[in-house]
Amino acid sequence: MSDLFLALIHHPVLDRNGRIVTSAITSLDIHDIARSSHTYGVKRAYIVHPIPEQREFAATVIDHWRFDFGRSFDGRRREALETIKIVTTLDDAISDATTVAGARPSIVHTSARTSGGTPMAELRRKMASSDSPPMMILFGTGFGLAPEVLERADIVLDAILGPGDYNHLSVRAAVSIILDRLCGR
């Protein structure tokens, strides 16, 4: 299977009124995404934030589990958090993933509003082929990725749908479901 990466984007994302904003890092996002990423074999999960103080906050969340109380409390948390890398921009994440994988990853866009994109089963088949490039899946916090992020994408993934029309999932749930569809047994 091709090497898989993901990036949790905090800027540029939308707020509820469709304005472009920078969202705050949530400690539970880091934990949940680390655990889901490690379960599904993601090489690195990037927390992308342009503001130094926010990156420092994310680092303290991780260090708490790496060195202090958390290490003795639950070693599996620490193990999962080793998947996380905090970076400033999407380009930094792509550059790091290129070094890790030995090839530039294809960029995969996700949104709750996409229809007519690439079905998840098709991406799963593509990733299983021996000549597949590495993949980096982008997830937007807030109310989703800003439109300009779409220009960076090589693949635009279809939205996750349940039986009805409502699909207002948390980013933590969306990450878990997409990883399961692409890499679950």
Place this chain on the structure above:
Amino acid sequence: MSDLFLALIHHPVLDRNGRIVTSAITSLDIHDIARSSHTYGVKRAYIVHPIPEQREFAATVIDHWRFDFGRSFDGRRREALETIKIVTTLDDAISDATTVAGARPSIVHTSARTSGGTPMAELRRKMASSDSPPMMILFGTGFGLAPEVLERADIVLDAILGPGDYNHLSVRAAVSIILDRLCGR
């Protein structure tokens, strides 16, 4: 499809040492599980807690979005939270679901440690058949459901697995993935 319910159990659950404990309600669990439940057509998601103060806390989380700030902030949150019902015991949840569905639900046990149980694809097929009973899926907080909960189960669902052996998912992720496997398009 058969009517689907879920119950988030806070007692009896295990702590990291395998002791039986009562875990605290987390507001983000309520939000994430409400959003995932509503996306996948769950009739009711029960937050099960034996301690009155904890149930009151859960009620304030929901009321905040029902009546106050949240109502105007994001109507889709409020809509999802209408799926949530706070109860004292699993029997209360079963009783309420029986009234809603018109038949007693089959109880489905989930755990990260089950092997040799019912595969998720098999339960999905079963639920799609016209003579399927309603289903209630149990999820344990903390470090999972206590062994005695297994005695209540009609169906024991296989653990979620990624490519490797690590499967330490958050309960929020486990709920999302199982709902997607059972009801996703």
